[in-house]
Structures are given as C-alpha cells and as structure tokens.
Amino acid sequence: MLRVGLTGGIGSGKSTVSARLAEHGAVVIDSDLLAREVVAPGTDGLREIVESFGEGVLAPDGSLDRAALAGIVFTDDAARRTLNGIVHPRVAARTGEMMAAAPPESVVVHDVPLLVENGMAPAYHLVLVVDAPVEERVRRLVSARGMPETDARSRIASQASDEQRRATADVWLDNSGPRDAVLSEVDRLWAGRLVPFEKNLREQRVHRVGAPAVVDHDPSWPAQAARLVKRIETATGGKPVEHIGSTSIPGLAAKDVIDLQVGVESLEEADKLAHVLAEAGFPRYPEPLTDTVMPSHPDPELWRKRVHCSADPGRPVNLHVRVREWPAWRYALVFRDWMRAHPDEVAAYAALKRDLAPRFAQDSGATRYAEAKSPWMTAALARAVEWADSHADRVR
Structure with missing residues (x-):
C-alpha cells in the first residue's frame, strides 16, 4: 500500500486534485469529511462538543452549527485545543480503520488540510501539496463559498506558509491556472510515479538508475x-x-x-x-x-x-x-x-x-x-x- 499525504491551503483547490485521484482509483480518505462524520447528530463527538461549548453550537435541526462553533474557537487557543481533543482522536481512529480496510495494492490518498501544521509529513511515502496564489485563493473563497474577504484572509494567514509547505512537499501542484492544467499534471503524476511506486513497494523492488548521468x-x-x-x-x-x-x-x-x-x-x-x-x-x-x-x-x-x-x-x-x-x-x-x-x-x-x-x-x-x-x-x-x-x- 502506498500512503500519499495530500494537503494545501484553504482555497487552493485540493478537492479538485483528490477527486481526480479518486477517478484514477485511489482510495481517498478525506479528513474534513471524517471530521463531520464523527460529530454528526447522535454521535458521542457531538455530545462532548455540546457539553464543552453549550447548546448554542447546535443548529435548529440538532446538527452542529459549524459557523457558530468556529466563531468560538477561531480566536481562542484554549477552546480550539478542547475541540481538537474531541475531534482529532476520533478522526485518527476512523482513518486507521479505513487504511486497514484498503486493499494491499491501493494508493491511499490521505487528504489532510493541516498536514504541515500537525507535523504529519514523515508518516507518508509521498506528500503532495496543492498551491495557488493568495489573491486567487481569496477570490475563490469569496465567490464560491460566500466567505467575507476579511475572514478569507484571516483563515489563510492562520495556516502554514508557502515556505513551510514547500519544505514538506515531495510534489508541488500548481493550481493557479485552468482546471484542465492541474488535472493533466495529476494524470501524469498518477501514471508516471504513483502507480509504479505502489507496484515497486508491493513487490519490494528497488528503483535503480541506469548509466551515470x-x-x-x-x-x-x-x-x-x-x-x-x-x-x-x-x-x-x-x-x-x-x-x-x-x-x-x-x-x-x-x-x-x-x-x-x-x-x-x-x-x-x-x-x-x-x-x-x-x-x-x-x-x-x-x-x-x-x-x-x-x-x-x-x-x-x-x-x-x-x-x-x-x-x-x-x-x-x-x-x-x-x-x-x-x-x-x-x-x-x-x-x-x-x-x-x-x-x-x-x-x-x-x-x-x-x-x-x-x-x-x-x-x-x-x-x-x-x-x-x-x-x-x-x-x-x-x-x-x-x-x-x-x-x-x-x-x-
């Protein structure tokens, strides 16, 4: 099994890359989706959040009001640590279950927004970073998600810098241009590197260069x-x-x-x-x-x-x-x-x-x-x- 870490700043278009990899046959484990799953109505995760932050973080239908919760934890380090202590262990457990269930010949892509911030890079065989310029990311967040510009810039500033991500990236995917451009790059990466890497790993074959150059x-x-x-x-x-x-x-x-x-x-x-x-x-x-x-x-x-x-x-x-x-x-x-x-x-x-x-x-x-x-x-x-x-x- 080839373990690939996928990350990128908010608004970089990471989901475009993960979706393409899934089309090729990768087993994609989306940390954001798991974070929603473990606090869905009826879960122990949601119960602990309500116990910690009060009924005000619930929407009328009993689900988590993520905007209300974000308003509490975004500027409060202690509150954010409390939330992370509830959510992260549950997400890690589900991630482990999904990795264990993946077929041995899988390319498992672990989509983690805060991979760099949490120092997770050494756990993977390869780390892919999706990037786009800050102004483009702000534009996407405002136009596609309806996020106020000030909030978009604050969210971007709170995450890892480009320098930190570059230090972690084995592969840097530029998603600043047309969608087809990054999709073509992902296609080449899949066929030329990920698939043969997984096969070499499974068969325990080394990659040796030929004549000296x-x-x-x-x-x-x-x-x-x-x-x-x-x-x-x-x-x-x-x-x-x-x-x-x-x-x-x-x-x-x-x-x-x-x-x-x-x-x-x-x-x-x-x-x-x-x-x-x-x-x-x-x-x-x-x-x-x-x-x-x-x-x-x-x-x-x-x-x-x-x-x-x-x-x-x-x-x-x-x-x-x-x-x-x-x-x-x-x-x-x-x-x-x-x-x-x-x-x-x-x-x-x-x-x-x-x-x-x-x-x-x-x-x-x-x-x-x-x-x-x-x-x-x-x-x-x-x-x-x-x-x-x-x-x-x-x-x-």
Whole structure:
C-alpha cells in the first residue's frame, strides 16, 4: 500500500486534485469529511462538543452549527485545543480503520488540510501539496463559498506558509491556472510515479538508475534529503540518518541520486531493520555490498554494509546502512565535510565526473564508472582523513 499525504491551503483547490485521484482509483480518505462524520447528530463527538461549548453550537435541526462553533474557537487557543481533543482522536481512529480496510495494492490518498501544521509529513511515502496564489485563493473563497474577504484572509494567514509547505512537499501542484492544467499534471503524476511506486513497494523492488548521468548541482537536493531523513528517522524510531555523497556538497555536479546513511549498532540490527525500511519505501538491494573505497585496514569485515534503495521512480535514493562504530560511517562524513571546506577539491572532483560519465554512458549501471573514480577517491579520502585529524573540532 502506498500512503500519499495530500494537503494545501484553504482555497487552493485540493478537492479538485483528490477527486481526480479518486477517478484514477485511489482510495481517498478525506479528513474534513471524517471530521463531520464523527460529530454528526447522535454521535458521542457531538455530545462532548455540546457539553464543552453549550447548546448554542447546535443548529435548529440538532446538527452542529459549524459557523457558530468556529466563531468560538477561531480566536481562542484554549477552546480550539478542547475541540481538537474531541475531534482529532476520533478522526485518527476512523482513518486507521479505513487504511486497514484498503486493499494491499491501493494508493491511499490521505487528504489532510493541516498536514504541515500537525507535523504529519514523515508518516507518508509521498506528500503532495496543492498551491495557488493568495489573491486567487481569496477570490475563490469569496465567490464560491460566500466567505467575507476579511475572514478569507484571516483563515489563510492562520495556516502554514508557502515556505513551510514547500519544505514538506515531495510534489508541488500548481493550481493557479485552468482546471484542465492541474488535472493533466495529476494524470501524469498518477501514471508516471504513483502507480509504479505502489507496484515497486508491493513487490519490494528497488528503483535503480541506469548509466551515470552527471548534472549540475541542484540547490533543492538538501531539502529533498531532509524530507527523506525525517521519513527514515520516523520509521526506524530515531536512528541517526545523514545526508552524504555528492548531492550533500554545495556546488558539486553529481548523478541525481541522493545518498543517505543510517547508523546501527551491528549488521544484525541492520537486518532486523530491513522490513521497516522496506515498508517506509526503501527495499533492500538484493546483493550484499562492501564499501569499495577504503584506506588500508586490517579487517575488511569492518567495511561491510547493507544497502536499500528507493522504490519511488521520481526520487532515486541509495540508503547505506552502516555500523556507527566501524570506519566507513565516519569516513563518509569526513569526506563530505572535507569537500565542503575545500572548493578547489569540489572543482577537481566535478571535472573528473564530467570526464568519466560519457565514457560509460552505454552501461546499464554505474559500476564501471565508480571503479574508474576509485583511484581519485582513495587519494582524496586519505587527504580528507588527514584534514579531519587536524580539525577534530569541526568534524563529527
């Protein structure tokens, strides 16, 4: 099952996206609808709300007068916490029931207006954010919902900022233009990413890139890595995760593959985490691996590791699971920090990459490319270790 979080500010047109995904076959769990369901007439939720806020929050027909309740809680933090304490646990319980009932091959889209505000993003395999400019959102709220403009602007201002949503978004859907434009984007997303992601996840297949293709440094790589780090930390119960490799070094050209490493106490622990990482979207690479670039060391066993790769075709990831007490964990960090401190080495490494990549452009993988880099990497790592030993205060 692929878990997709869907969010967006009020008036962004999130319902347009969720409806299209449902047409494609996604199981959509709408938090707003569930929030209404758990406080419908005759429910314990409505009874508790009346007990907390009085009969004045009831409409003449005995249903919840949502406007009256909003007038109480919108500007009163304590009242809002009370309301959330009544509604949120019930919505969470119903969400869990619906997810459990979904078929194993489902793409489950969890539509949550306050996903960012409530820090829920790491719980999903992918987060989609629907966006539109503030003025367009105000126009929609006023014209389509009859909301006073001042109320519309207040509601928008009370939610997460664009910057906060961008930090959370794996996919940013621009819904500022014609409806057909965003629907076409959703169609492409469904066919090109969500469906193959779900299949890879279900079949525990990794998504591996083919021949090496070196591209200019992408300034968004660190933010992408940060989202993945939180996802893995959440899945593993807080195991240390680091962004390493070329995409972690500012200005360095690289393959568009994010390298991360997670620290464990032993390879036995790494093997126990294999299922957890696979469920989080990172199946185990089928072959046992050893770090190929290593200084002389009396015990080659200390260079063994486990590797997981992303099942997401839209974001290639290599996840190296290394024992923290073994040298490879530290050397990955030392090399990264040394490169960050030496722009001339960054330039030299980038030139090497750009020279080598075309030579292996017809390969089905990057093995020979990595082997060709090995002499430079071995010498560079020796320089990095020497630098780290003399700058112990700067290196973790």
